[in-house]
Amino acid sequence: xxxxxxxxxxxxxxxxxxxxxxxxxxxxxxxxxxxxxxxxxxxxxxxxxxxxxxxxxxxxxxxxxxxxxxxxxxxxxxxxxxxxxxxxxxxxxxxxxxxxxxxxxxxxxxxxxxxxxxxxxxxxxxxxxxxxxxxxxxxxxxxxxxxxxxxxxxxxxxxxxxxxxxxxxxxxxxxxxxxxxxxxxxxxxxxxxxxxxxxxxxxxxxxxx
Amino acid sequence: xxxxxxxxxxxxxxxxxxxxxxxxxxxxxxxxxxxxxxxxxxxxxxxxxxxxxxxxxxxxxxxxxxxxxxxxxxxxxxxxxxxxxxxxxxxxxxxxxxxxxxxxxxxxxxxxxxxxxxxxxxxxxxxxxxxxxxxxxxxxxxxxxxxxxxxxxxxxxxxxxxxxxxxxxxxxxxxxxxxxxxxxxxxxxxxxxxxxxxxxxxxxxxxxxxxxxxxxxxxxxxxxxxxxxxxxxxxxxxxxxxxxxxxxxxxxxxxxxxxxxxxxxxxxxxxxxxxxxxxxxxxxxxxxxxxxxxxxxxxxxxxxxxxxxxxxxxxxxxxxxxxxxxxxxxxxxxxxxxxxxxxxxxxxxxxxxxxxxxxxxxxxxxxxxxxxxxxxxxxxxxxxxxxxxxxxxxxxxxxxxxxxxxxxxxxxxxxxxxxxxxxxxxxxxxxxxxxxxxxxxxxxxxxxxxxxxxxxxxxxxxxxxxxxxxxxxxxxxxxxxxxxxxxxxx
Numbered sequence: 001x002x003x004x005x006x007x008x009x010x011x012x013x014x015x016x017x018x019x020x021x022x023x024x025x026x027x028x029x030x031x032x033x034x035x036x037x038x039x040x041x042x043x044x045x046x047x048x049x050x051x052x053x054x055x056x057x058x059x060x061x062x063x064x065x066x067x068x069x070x071x072x073x074x075x076x077x078x079x080x081x082x083x084x085x086x087x088x089x090x091x092x093x094x095x096x097x098x099x100x101x102x103x104x105x106x107x108x109x110x111x112x113x114x115x116x117x118x119x120x121x122x123x124x125x126x127x128x129x130x131x132x133x134x135x136x137x138x139x140x141x142x143x144x145x146x147x148x149x150x151x152x153x154x155x156x157x158x159x160x161x162x163x164x165x166x167x168x169x170x171x172x173x174x175x176x177x178x179x180x181x182x183x184x185x186x187x188x189x190x191x192x193x194x195x196x197x198x199x200x201x202x203x204x205x206x207x208x209x
Numbered sequence: 210x211x212x213x214x215x216x217x218x219x220x221x222x223x224x225x226x227x228x229x230x231x232x233x234x235x236x237x238x239x240x241x242x243x244x245x246x247x248x249x250x251x252x253x254x255x256x257x258x259x260x261x262x263x264x265x266x267x268x269x270x271x272x273x274x275x276x277x278x279x280x281x282x283x284x285x286x287x288x289x290x291x292x293x294x295x296x297x298x299x300x301x302x303x304x305x306x307x308x309x310x311x312x313x314x315x316x317x318x319x320x321x322x323x324x325x326x327x328x329x330x331x332x333x334x335x336x337x338x339x340x341x342x343x344x345x346x347x348x349x350x351x352x353x354x355x356x357x358x359x360x361x362x363x364x365x366x367x368x369x370x371x372x373x374x375x376x377x378x379x380x381x382x383x384x385x386x387x388x389x390x391x392x393x394x395x396x397x398x399x400x401x402x403x404x405x406x407x408x409x410x411x412x413x414x415x416x417x418x419x420x421x422x423x424x425x426x427x428x429x430x431x432x433x434x435x436x437x438x439x440x441x442x443x444x445x446x447x448x449x450x451x452x453x454x455x456x457x458x459x460x461x462x463x464x465x466x467x468x469x470x471x472x473x474x475x476x477x478x479x480x481x482x483x484x485x486x487x488x489x490x491x492x493x494x495x496x497x498x499x500x501x502x503x504x505x506x507x508x509x510x511x512x513x514x515x516x517x518x519x520x521x522x523x524x525x526x527x528x529x530x531x532x533x534x535x536x537x538x539x540x541x542x543x544x545x546x547x548x549x550x551x552x553x554x555x556x557x558x559x560x561x562x563x564x565x566x567x568x569x570x571x572x573x574x575x576x577x578x579x580x581x582x583x584x585x586x587x588x589x590x591x592x593x594x595x596x597x598x599x600x601x602x603x604x605x606x607x608x609x610x611x612x613x614x615x616x617x618x619x620x621x622x623x624x625x626x627x628x629x630x631x632x633x634x635x636x637x638x639x640x641x642x643x644x645x646x647x648x649x650x651x652x653x654x655x656x657x658x659x660x661x662x663x664x665x666x667x668x669x670x671x672x673x674x675x676x677x678x679x680x681x682x683x684x685x686x687x688x689x690x691x692x693x694x695x696x697x698x699x
Binding site: 065129132133163 | 505628643647648650651652654658
């Protein structure tokens with residue numbers, strides 16, 4: 001019972017954090033409020049919200065072909081992007097003397113995404129009650145959520161790594177590049193693995209014939 | 210025993226024969242494009258009914274004919290290779306030949322007549338290509354006038370004037386497409402005087418090109434300015450005086466999808482509606498030549514303006530005939546390259562007469578005749594009814610057409626439009642949802658929402674009022690109770 005209460009306290013802490021980011025992120029790490037569990041809950045919620053937005057956004061602003069959408073793919077894609085981001089940022093900031101550990105980065109990213117999650121939920125609901133002329137409200141809410149989350153990410157990383165603003169921007173740009181490199185390596189690994197499997201299978205075939 | 214063997218062999222041969230896959234007759238395939246630019250198979254709309262040849266008409270075989278025109282139930286054929294005009298009924302009967310006419314007291318003949326147009330008064334305008342003139346004849350073949358090379362310096366002297374296609378409006382103004390003229394359509398007044406070039410295609414600059422030009426060196430600029438000139442290939446005029454024109458020569462590497470077909474108002478401005486899932490450009494999915502890098506686009510060689518804003522264009526590359534409605538939605542496609550009936554070797558001209566289509570095949574020296582199927586008739590009648598603002602009839606016909614095809618987004622869209630005009634918003638919204646027409650869906654939704662608010666807002670207010678009143682009363686009751694209890698406790 002206490003564990004559940006504790007969990008929800010940490011979840012509810014996000015409502016304080018998004019309005020007071022500097023103190024919020026400080027306490028998240030130094031005050032020991034951040035935990036893997038609640039952060040993972042946010043990431044799962046993000047994946048769920050992405051599915052909901054692809055399926056239930058109103059027709060007028062939803063250009064997604066519902067018949068061709070694979071919701072599991074959407075969820076995995078969302079989670080994968082966040083995880084790659086975390087790993088790439090950790091790789092970069094470790095080299096640049098950032099103070100954040102992998103766990104801290106993961107938690108900070110999850111908490112920073114809260115405005116995006118909330119704005120997506122609001123815009124999905126709204127999108128079902130608007131006409132094409134009013135669609136700018138939908139895009140406005142989405143944009144607010146995105147910008148807010150981006151701002152929180154920057155503040156979060158500044159506090160976490162004890163970076164200056166300029167250095168944070170630089171690490172974010174390098175992180176984006178690192179994400180591409182990670183994707184490339186991953187694809188190359190897959191291709192090589194596939195070729196290796198093929199090779200082994202071929203030898204097996206030759207040998208058994 | 211032997212007999213059993215024989216039976217088994219015969220049976221297996223029969224089974225084998227039946228198991229050969231019979232390929233679907235692609236010759237008559239009809240399709241439209243759906244909202245994701247994919248080909249959507251549709252029921253056959255137009256089927257071939259036969260061919261018309263010169264031999265069958267009793268006037269001798271045609272020789273590379275290059276244009277036909279239909280007016281008042283008669284086909285006028287420009288029989289280019291035989292230097293003659295053939296006139297016959299739409300079934301090939303009562304053929305008549307004009308090979309000679311008396312011009313100023315002397316016998317005159319054609320030299321490769323290539324374009325033909327007939328006015329509602331049955332005056333015949335002929336592009337006498339190699340003679341470089343337009344000849345106007347009465348319907349019995351007697352000579353009226355001839356108009357030679359337009360008297361203008363705008364037409365470069367190096368260009369030999371070879372008129373190819375002609376259309377004439379109700380005031381007698383002539384619109385002429387001439388070989389290798391890239392300034393536009395030549396416009397002559399009713400006396401043959403040069404008025405100007407009509408509907409010239411503007412050179413389009415985008416911001417990036419402009420930026421590139423501003424930083425390029427002189428040599429680079431020279432290399433860049435090699436732009437492909439734009440040439441019209443054919444034209445036709447509708448009953449309201451709008452000129453439908455096809456463009457066949459243009460820059461195939463950097464082109465706008467709006468260039469293929471143009472509808473020109475009397476000022477020469479393009480006013481064609483392009484609301485369809487693809488622009489009226491023939492095949493929206495095309496391949497690229499691997500060697501030259503050229504995009505293998507549809508190449509329109511002729512166009513026919515039908516009634517109710519419908520127009521039919523002939524693609525010479527793939528031999529397909531595309532019919533679009535006024536809004537630019539693809540209605541149906543027929544034809545194709547090949548040897549079976551209904552396919553062409555070298556199609557050059559298309560005409561339409563009611564529900565019949567005629568395509569002239571220059572290589573085969575015949576006219577292939579087509580008629581619309583039940584489905585095609587429904588689609589066409591429904592389109593015409595919608596254009597005549599008979600929305601109920603249009604709705605009925607489109608719904609009938611939807612019984613033949615459950616997938617046609619064009620049909621759903623049209624039913625939706627008719628329903629919208631009739632004020633049945635909820636149902637219309639469902640149709641627009643299927644046809645992915647977000648703009649019209651939104652228009653429907655707005656009305657549904659307004660109706661919903663009108664219906665429920667009063668009741669909502671009433672409920673709110675009752676709620677507030679109840680709340681205040683309850684509060685008062687509780688207050689009094691508390692007071693009483695306090696009093697009792699004391």
